[in-house]
Amino acid sequence: MRDTTDEEFRAYVAARRPALLRTAARIAGEDAEDLLQAALAETYLAWERIGSRAAVDGYVRRAMANTHISWWRRRRRLDVHPSGDVPERPVADDAPRCDLRDALGRALRRLPERQRTAVFLRYYEDRPEHEVAALLGVSVGTVKSTVSRAMARLRDDAVLGAARH
Incomplete structure (x- = not known):
């Protein structure tokens, strides 16, 4: 057993x-x-x-x-309580990585719910297309086209966002 x-x-x-x-x-x-x-x-x-x-x-x-x-x-x-001592080495700045994560989160929130869910299941959860289809109750072809449209929209958002800056 x-x-x-x-x-x-x-x-x-x-x-x-x-x-x-x-x-x-x-x-x-x-x-x-x-x-x-x-x-x-x-x-x-x-x-x-x-x-x-x-x-x-x-x-x-x-x-x-x-x-x-x-x-x-x-x-x-x-945890050690704060003191008046200043560290000799600068502290790592994670701001650029946080900015990128925030921008991705905002872009994903702009997607329609079905596209956002399909992208999340397919790429974040790393599920195969047939599993995503079963979870969403749609065909594998629908999953492919939904994810494709979502990714195109995310790419367009990225290009437009880069053009604004």
Whole structure:
């Protein structure tokens, strides 16, 4: 029985790891690998208790969120309080990366809901077209054309935005 469970879990991790790692990166940044590993360890321990295999992604995401919150609380208690000392080296400026992420978020919000959902499932969740089609209740051809139109609109927005600056 345990061998079957181990094989199911290994197959799940092999199939979903890239998408889960992207989610972990959005949550924890450079600690994404550690966060995902901790969440997968928790999921492995609960594998037989998870009722539906369709619910596993949600379980892993919730485990990542809870683990990250715990880490944040633990670090916050250990934080050093500010002092009057100025660091010798300049602090890294993440503003350009944040600006790009904000611009992408704004561009995605301008898309119609169906296009936004298709792009999210296809590229952010890294799901194959047939899976996106099943989730949206449409044909694979509809997914392809919807994503194509969305990407064209995002490209147009990027070109127009660059022309304004």
